[in-house]
Amino acid sequence: MTAVSPDAARAVLRANDRGGYTVPTARLYPFQWNWDAGFTALGFGTFDEPRAWTELDTLFKGQWEDGLLPQIVFHAPSEDYFPGPAVWRTPARTPPTSGITQPPVHAMVVRRLLDTARAGRLAEARVAQLYPKLVALHDWWWRARDPEKTGLVHILHPWESGMDNSPAWDGPLARVPMTTTSTIRRRDTGHVDPAMRPRDEDYRRFIHLVDAFADAGWDPARMWAASAFRVADIGVNAILLRAEEDLHALAGRFGSPEERARLAERIDAARLAVAATWSDELGVFRSVDFEGRATIDVPSSAGFLPLLTGAPSLGQAIALAATLDRWAGPGGAILPSVPPSHPRHEAQRYWRGPIWAVVNWMTSEGFARHGEPAAVRLRLYTRKLIEHGGFAEYFDPRDGAGLGGGPFTWTAAIYLLLAG
Ligand code: DGY
Numbered sequence: 263m264t265a266v267s268p269d270a271a272r273a274v275l276r277a278n279d280r281g282g283y284t285v286p287t288a289r290l291y292p293f294q295w296n297w298d299a300g301f302t303a304l305g306f307g308t309f310d311e312p313r314a315w316t317e318l319d320t321l322f323k324g325q326w327e328d329g330l331l332p333q334i335v336f337h338a339p340s341e342d343y344f345p346g347p348a349v350w351r352t353p354a355r356t357p358p359t360s361g362i363t364q365p366p367v368h369a370m371v372v373r374r375l376l377d378t379a380r381a382g383r384l385a386e387a388r389v390a391q392l393y394p395k396l397v398a399l400h401d402w403w404w405r406a407r408d409p410e411k412t413g414l415v416h417i418l419h420p421w422e423s424g425m426d427n428s429p430a431w432d433g434p435l436a437r438v439p440m441t442t443t444s445t446i447r448r449r450d451t452g453h454v455d456p457a458m459r460p461r462d463e464d465y466r467r468f469i470h471l472v473d474a475f476a477d478a479g480w481d482p483a484r485m486w487a488a489s490a491f492r493v494a495d496i497g498v499n500a501i502l503l504r505a506e507e508d509l510h511a512l513a514g515r516f517g518s519p520e521e522r523a524r525l526a527e528r529i530d531a532a533r534l535a536v537a538a539t540w541s542d543e544l545g546v547f548r549s550v551d552f553e554g555r556a557t558i559d560v561p562s563s564a565g566f567l568p569l570l571t572g573a574p575s576l577g578q579a580i581a582l583a584a585t586l587d588r589w590a591g592p593g594g595a596i597l598p599s600v601p602p603s604h605p606r607h608e609a610q611r612y613w614r615g616p617i618w619a620v621v622n623w624m625t626s627e628g629f630a631r632h633g634e635p636a637a638v639r640l641r642l643y644t645r646k647l648i649e650h651g652g653f654a655e656y657f658d659p660r661d662g663a664g665l666g667g668g669p670f671t672w673t674a675a676i677y678l679l680l681a682g
Contacts, residue, residue: 263652263664268681274653274674275305279313283320283337287655290453290667292340294321296333296364297424298672300371301620305675307375308682314375315388318368322395324359328482329402331366332359333421344449345469351476361472361480362419365498366403369396369505370570373512393516396509403502404528406482413535414494415502416552418485419471423495423564425613426468427460428599429606430560431493434551438490440466444473458610458665492552496539497564500547501624503532504570529572536573545585547574560606561585562613563599563621569628579632586625586636591659596643597622598659609660616656616665619644619676645680648673 264270278284283294284302291298299321306314324335336347336358352361372392379385407415417423420431446465460468471491478484486492506529513522539547539557546565549558566582568574574582589601600607600615608614622644629637651657653673654664 264669266649266652266677268678271305271653271674271677271681272309274669275302275671277669278671280338282316283335284317284671286672287667287670289342290450290655292338292342294324294335294337296321296331296335297367297620300367301672301675303371304374305671305678307378308678311375311379311381311384315384318372318392319388321368322392324357325395325399326355326359328406329398329400330361330406330482331363331368331399331402333362333364334360336360342449342453344447345472349444349469349472352480361475362422364422365424365501366399366505367501368392368399369509369512370501372396373508376512389512390516393512396505396512397517397521400502400506400509400525406486409483409486412494412550412552412555413531414499414539414550416492417495417498418475418489418492419468420464420491421468423493423497425495425497425562425564425599427464427611428560428562428564428613429604430495430549430558430562430564431491432560432606433558434491434493434553435464435467437553438467439470441470441473444469454666455610458616459612493558494539494550494552495564496536496547496549497562497567499532499536499539500564500567500570500573503529503536503568503573506532507571533571533573536568536571537575537578539568540574540578542581545581545588561589561601561604563597563618563625566597566625566628567621569632569634570624571628574632576632579629579634583629583634583636586640592661594643595647595657595659595662596640597625599656602659609658610665612656612666615659617647617659618656619648619673622647623676623679641680645677648677648680653677 286298303314303317324332347358350360376385403415420426474488475485478488510525544561546561547568590596599613626637626640650662651664653669655666655670
């Protein structure tokens with residue numbers, strides 16, 4: 263393992279740069295991913311602002327006409343990943359893309375890059391170009407993913423949460439059949455220990471959903487009707503709300519007064535809807551299953567993300583700091599994706615227990631917004647964790663060992679934000 267330092271982190275970003283876009287890590291993820299690109303841009307922003315803007319511009323080349331920002335943009339072919347474009351069968355476009363999305367961190371990223379820019383004129387020009395694309399993305403979320411006006415947006419595939427195999431999805435995902443018609447040729451388990459990845463049965467359900475959406479012609483209304491998995495993920499809703507707040511701030515300079523007013527109205531409503539998912543018993547916010555409108559009472563680190571927004575009360579921010587303490591692994595390891603005491607916690611299996619640097623960073627930003635001292639603890643801990651475990655994809659909460667793929671772009675990017 264290379265020694266961790268800001269220079270080494272910058273070298274990871276440069277090494278994973280494929281010319282205008284950055285792969286999360288070689289081989290395991292050989293394309294450009296949606297929310298990864300957001301964090302990558304923040305990392306580049308600490309030392310190469312033009313390259314940070316390019317990362318976002320290249321990602322938005324994949325945006326669909328209706329505003330959808332795809333989860334994967336397949337800029338160059340690769341046999342290292344499944345499922346590739348032939349499985350997705352999305353409408354022909356250049357570059358090809360998948361047909362689902364991921365957490366919309368981008369307006370949050372754009373505002374931060376603008377606010378911290380040393381090259382102010384460049385930043386203004388790039389934001390002016392990105393702003394209408396961000397508006398289209400946010401409008402798409404509300405139009406396509408809350409067609410029944412519940413007040414929360416929904417994911418139609420666990421991959422859209424970015425937290426693919428979270429135990430929070432076990433209940434709703436059990437309703438999705440395992441495909442018996444499509445062949446699954448997993449490549450991920452050839453790159454990483456299968457014990458650290460989702461199980462085969464998860465993949466058979468994941469691909470069933472992809473096939474159902476392809477059969478629905480990737481039309482949002484038909485996908486909504488066809489999907490056996492419809493969940494108001496608290497992580498996505500929190501990130502969208504935060505991004506809406508940032509877009510609202512950007513609208514003052516780059517949008518119209520009408521647009522600003524429209525965003526303000528949406529923000530007020532979303533704050534109430536997110537706040538209503540709070541659980542006193544679990545001490546976190548929760549996702550909601552569209553079927554039966556039932557809250558999902560499986561605690562996960564996504565339940566901390568409303569801290570990024572104006573939704574939580576002071577009491578809830580304090581309660582979340584207490585939850586953080588309760589969930590700590592040996593030696594104070596924070597923030598496991600699922601608390602170690604939970605029966606479905608698995609210390610090494612992807613989103614079922616390991617610690618993720620991007621979630622820690624967003625949570626610490628959230629605690630800071632609410633004046634909670636846990637912010638500093640989380641920042642210091644995460645920095646030490648990366649120094650101990652390397653630029654790994656995720657970390658074992660028992661001993662801080664690096665897990666999954668690596669050297670990983672977003673972990674290096676977060677290190678740069680924490681080291682600054
Ligand atoms: C994967 O393939 O593991 C990704 O998380 C999907 O976005």
